[in-house]
Amino acid sequence: MILLGADYGGDSKTKVVLYGRGGMAIDSDFLPYVYLLPEKEITQKTVLKIGRVIKIEEVERILLNKPVKVWKVYFKHPKDVPITRGELREFGQVLEADIPFIRRYMIDKNLKPMFEITDKGAGKEEEFKLRTLAFDIECLTEEGGLEIGKGPVIMVSLWGEGLQKVIGWGSADVKGLTLVEDEAALIREFLNTVRIYKPEVIVGYNSDGFDWPYLKERAKMFKIPFEIDKKKIKFVKKGREMAPKIEGIVNVDLYIFIRNLLSQYMKSENLKLNTVVSELVGEEKIKIGGGKGIDDAWRNNPQLLYDYSLQDAKVTYLLANEVLPMVYTLSKLVGQTIFDVSRMSPGQVVEWLLIRRAHERGILTPNRPGYGEASERRSLSYEGAFVKEPVKGLHAPIALCDFRSLYPTIIMAHNISPDTITTKGKNQAPSGARFSQDVKGFIPETLQSLFDERMELKAKLKKMKRDTQEFKAIYTQQNALKLVLNSFYGYLGYANARWYNLDAAKAITSWGRKYIKDIMDIADANKFLVVYGDTDSVMLTSESDDFEGDVKKFLKNVNTELPDPIRLELDGFFVRGVFVTKKRYALLRDDGSLVVKGLEKVRRDWSDLARGAQEIVIKLVLENRVEEAKTHVKSLVKQLRAKETPLEQLVIRTQLTKSIESYQQMAPHVKVAKVLKEAGKRIYPGMLIEYIVTPRSGSISERSVPKDLAKDYDAEYYVEHQLLPAVMRVLEAVGGKEQELRMKQTELDKWF
DNA sequence: TCCATCCGGGG
DNA sequence: GTGTACGGATGGA
Helix, strand or coil: CEEEEEEEECCCCCEEEEEEECEEEEECCCCCEEEEEECCCCCHHHHHCCCCEEEEEEEEEEECCEEEEEEEEEECCCCHHHHHHHHHHCCEEEECCCCCHHHHHHHHCCCCCCEEEECCEEEEECCCCCCEEEEEEEECCCCCCCCCCCCCEEEEEEEECCEEEEEEECCCCCCCCEEECCHHHHHHHHHHHHHHHCCCEEEECCCCCCHHHHHHHHHHHCCCCCEECCEECEEEEECCEEEEEECCEEEEEHHHHHHHHHHHHCCCCCCCHHHHHHHHCCCCCCCCCHHHHHHHHHHHCHHHHHHHHHHHHHHHHHHHHHHHHHHHHHHHHHCCCHHHHCCCCHHHHHHHHHHHHHHHHCECCCCCCCHHHHHHHHHCCCCCCCECCCCCEEECCEEEEEECCHHHHHHHHCCCCCCCEECCCCCECCCCCEECCCCCCHHHHHHHHHHHHHHHHHHHHHCCCCCCHHHHHHHHHHHHHHHHHCCHHHHHCCCCCCCCCHHHHHHHHHHHHHHHHHHHHHHHHCCCEEEEEECCEEEEECCCCCHHHHHHHHHHHHHHHCCCCCCEEEEEEECEEEEEECCEEEEECCCCCEEEECCCCCCCCCCHHHHHHHHHHHHHHHCCCHHHHHHHHHHHHHHHHCCCCCHHHHCEEEECCCCHHHCCCCCHHHHHHHHHHHCCCCCCCCCEEEEEECCCCCCHHHHEEECCCCCCCCHHHHHHHHHHHHHHHHHHHHCCCHHHHHCCHHHHHHHC
């Protein structure tokens, strides 16, 4: 059997259920256990007196970096652990009592998803495509907004190999539609379709937070058992979020995986299905015009709704094809189930990889910090990376150089780890901490093996033909390794980490600052102008005739000085760059493409006016058309003051998250909601409040008016709080003066 | 500056 | 489910 997922059940006795390709297996023999580091006079007999403890073994393990004798205390059922933990603590330190049972099982039995299950744990790795089903629901929202379970579900689409199905009710005459009697029948038909199709993996987009709970609520309303193949769909807590678990089927929410792990490497300015699909798949979603559009289409144009719904399921499926290989690769690397790994944050990915490795080495896993400890850690701040104040304005040309995996290479080069901290020796960080070089630390050792593996894969790729299945698979593997490697530094400073270590985190950034500053000094001495630099990168310019040649020579020189494996590399050359402030700049490549950092404003509580203006200004400035950019802004200011700006461009949108009464503060959208309510409109939590700031007097809240009731707007508010803040970031770098663009009334005539 | 509140994804 | 977990921006006081 090839392992795909695992669950546990059983009330009085443990029962591990393993499932995957080739069936299902049950193991009732694995006993839960914890470690007890007994205080001196305690005997095993005393501990055995605690009810529920069934046996004790003395074993040798490593605590931080010292060998210790600990007692492995066994129980009959996982639930016995939290019940007994407190009592056990009276006899000494209790360790590994906070490792969920299934994760414990995967580690101890050496099992990995996508690998064969054998007596000795993970056997042969299997390469195959999993039977994947994507789905998407549509519902009427004009009544309840996006509140879970409010309006009826009107369509459900499913897309898999050999299955393209849209189930609907109430709208006849659409070709291909599986028409059912009513909503209850639709939900039954959906569950039944999944049962018959027997997917190995079921995917959705934000399905943990929307589609699944929505269906569950509606099913409950109609008293339909929410189960597939007699197996209840259970909602398990994942921090603040819930994740639906279906025994026998791996459920993946692509949105959560992309948000947690992939978005840091993506260009998309938001993570809407549309945007993400066009970046990763290259397909555009059919537009139907937001919530009202769906309600309208259901009544007047069911064919359009059918197309839209099916298209969503299809692009979700295509997205799954792009994203799932990464999910599987990470799951194999971490050695936890696909269900779990697909919902992990980078910190958890590192942590579970470490826990498994610690087990293999006989190292005891530290306990998670308690709430108090974690908040204490959160309150501690330390000096981060060095960011150079940019030489403001336009520069050309630009060379961008950066350290190859700076923090991971620093950890390896200096053996930084919680278990190597010492008080003597030459290996001292600028922050003061010292690290022993005698024995490889747990963190650097783990990092090194991942780093070496990645280098090997990258070397392999160089010799391979692109566009083959094998190339793709290896590329994904090295990408997964990169993701993990880059998460180690953050992990050491992450408040909830088991291997949290402030001195290690401080040491890493202090060495990082030293190396980047050294590079800048050397560049300076070599007649480059260092325009900007952040953490691990420097941007250089010069007036030399052989700029590119100079940069390459410079790289060669500095790399002979740097300790292995720290290395500075060339990222690329740019035609021009505009530098605003730290973290805010834009670069132009010779093919016309842009790299924009820190200037985007994507939140919906910014008006379209501000968003659009900023985009145009960035483009004009990078094409060296600064005056045109300023003129454009001035014309927008003039338009605003002349009250010629269309009101739609000025709408600010904020969501109401709870009932009006429970707000302590009278924010603008709360005030507007109140007004709407008094006017007889139905107000509910989750509703999007759209408003415009009008003239009159008082605070912004007092001047905010529902979008449909606004007949006028406060021009000065939009100039000062929307337009100018958005464009000034770019313009002040190229000599634009806020005062000049603001054009006080008296100056207005002078300009136009 | 601090505190409270909102954003994200989904229809 | 042997765990309870975000991180950044904005507005009001």
